[in-house]
Amino acid sequence: MVCRRxxxxxxxxxxxxxxxxxxxxVFLLNSVLLRxxxxxxxxxxxxxxxxxxxxCLSFLLLLLLLPAARAQRPYKTASVLASGQWYKISVLxxxxxxxxxxxxxxLGVNTANLSSASIRLFGNGGRMLPEAxxxxxxxxxxxxxxxxxxxxxxxxxxxxxxxxxxxxxDNWVKDSANHKFIHQKNLYSTKSFYFITIGGAGRxxxxxxxxxxxxxxxxSFSERYFSxxxxxxxxxxxxxxxxxxxxxxxxxxxxxxxxVPLSNIIAGQPATLVSSxxxxxxxxxxxxTVTAAGSPVLQQDIAPTGNLPISIFCHCLAEHxxxxxxxxxxxxxYNFTPGGINAxxxxxxxxxxxxxxxxxxxxxxxxxxxxxSVGPGNTAGFTLKNGAAAQVWDITDPSARYSCQGExxxxxxxxxxxxxxxxxxxxxxxxxSHTWAAAPFFNVKPAVLPGPTLFQSRNRSWAPALNxxxxxxxxSNQSIHPCALIPPGVKL
Numbered sequence: 001m002v003c004r005r006x007x008x009x010x011x012x013x014x015x016x017x018x019x020x021x022x023x024x025x026v027f028l029l030n031s032v033l034l035r036x037x038x039x040x041x042x043x044x045x046x047x048x049x050x051x052x053x054x055x056c057l058s059f060l061l062l063l064l065l066l067p068a069a070r071a072q073r074p075y076k077t078a079s080v081l082a083s084g085q086w087y088k089i090s091v092l093x094x095x096x097x098x099x100x101x102x103x104x105x106x107l108g109v110n111t112a113n114l115s116s117a118s119i120r121l122f123g124n125g126g127r128m129l130p131e132a133x134x135x136x137x138x139x140x141x142x143x144x145x146x147x148x149x150x151x152x153x154x155x156x157x158x159x160x161x162x163x164x165x166x167x168x169x170d171n172w173v174k175d176s177a178n179h180k181f182i183h184q185k186n187l188y189s190t191k192s193f194y195f196i197t198i199g200g201a202g203r204x205x206x207x208x209x210x211x212x213x214x215x216x217x218x219x220s221f222s223e224r225y226f227s228x229x230x231x232x233x234x235x236x237x238x239x240x241x242x243x244x245x246x247x248x249x250x251x252x253x254x255x256x257x258x259x260v261p262l263s264n265i266i267a268g269q270p271a272t273l274v275s276s277x278x279x280x281x282x283x284x285x286x287x288x289t290v291t292a293a294g295s296p297v298l299q300q301d302i303a304p305t306g307n308l309p310i311s312i313f314c315h316c317l318a319e320h321x322x323x324x325x326x327x328x329x330x331x332x333x334y335n336f337t338p339g340g341i342n343a344x345x346x347x348x349x350x351x352x353x354x355x356x357x358x359x360x361x362x363x364x365x366x367x368x369x370x371x372x373s374v375g376p377g378n379t380a381g382f383t384l385k386n387g388a389a390a391q392v393w394d395i396t397d398p399s400a401r402y403s404c405q406g407e408x409x410x411x412x413x414x415x416x417x418x419x420x421x422x423x424x425x426x427x428x429x430x431x432x433s434h435t436w437a438a439a440p441f442f443n444v445k446p447a448v449l450p451g452p453t454l455f456q457s458r459n460r461s462w463a464p465a466l467n468x469x470x471x472x473x474x475x476s477n478q479s480i481h482p483c484a485l486i487p488p489g490v491k492l
Contacts, residue, residue: 126192
């Protein structure tokens, strides 16, 4: 079993094991062929037979060595954390965060005559590393683009601050073929850590120039929401955790409701609910009846289990259904119908996909994207309501964020690495972009942004004595420590 927290180390062990396996198999194959040849009756071999035999052996040897060759990866010779002074902060939930002078002082940063250009931020977002040893991962920490507001004097002092976007540890996997998203909950952490350092020239959020006019106007967007609490582990083993238990036994309930904290839901629009449940019943099937917006959406019938010691403990079932939305707020409710005495049911998670009005609420941030406008040749103009004094950030690429205010606009193919966006800063904003894919945008007002949490202050090199291998392992481990939730309006 591969441990996520030591993926790099396990990858190197796996590569070594593959190479050793290849040489062992080659040695074993040669031994078998020699034994067969010694037992076979001697007969003269022609040059053609000898060449064919040598060619087959060379081909088999090449096939055995290829997996080990493919497993090799290039690594950086040193981590960015190996030198310099580093200051560690943590954030909660996806959002744009504000770091000001008092916070830097708490971290121990020497802010006397601090050059704004020298402030740099590193972090990988905190999502889970891939379980597969050959999965894609980032070697070392990436530098993130930040927006520095210093009054134009180049010195970070007074009321100056910088902004950065941080995703949360939970991830949404994009399915472009079916125009949908699938959530991926981080199993190991709820926090995301970032590292501030001083020195050099840092990456910055870039302004955008005016771009062509759109051919599609978008006033709503594709919203996504999921609820999954890791509260119950059925066998005190494994990665599967469940939100809550429903049953008719003493101390339990058979129904439960979950409010969906989404505002500006457009009523009368088609929506989708995806639900995952599990049940243990001996004798008959149990049923989960799932409703949303007061209407039945799903009836999840889960087959009974056996009563033998070797029988499966429970059955799991994930299904999706459609419903018509009503105005906010939205509530998802579960009702469990036991299929027998002592039957148990567990709610795992649910997802909601609906349409929301593209309106900016005071004191809040808005993450939006749109599937309906995706198509070849489409250039969508997103109309933002109540967008006065707001910025729109493109958050596709952490190393190349883009943001604008004023009468600027932008269009750009979504097939590229970083999509860009713009906000007019008036009562209605205008974001223009080619919609090849549903790339995310973030609408923020800097005056009401929260600040990150001071996690650890270290006014020294973070990893001064690490060799190349241990540095790779440490920085990869840092990338799986994702986000922590800070309510909007909290200032440090």
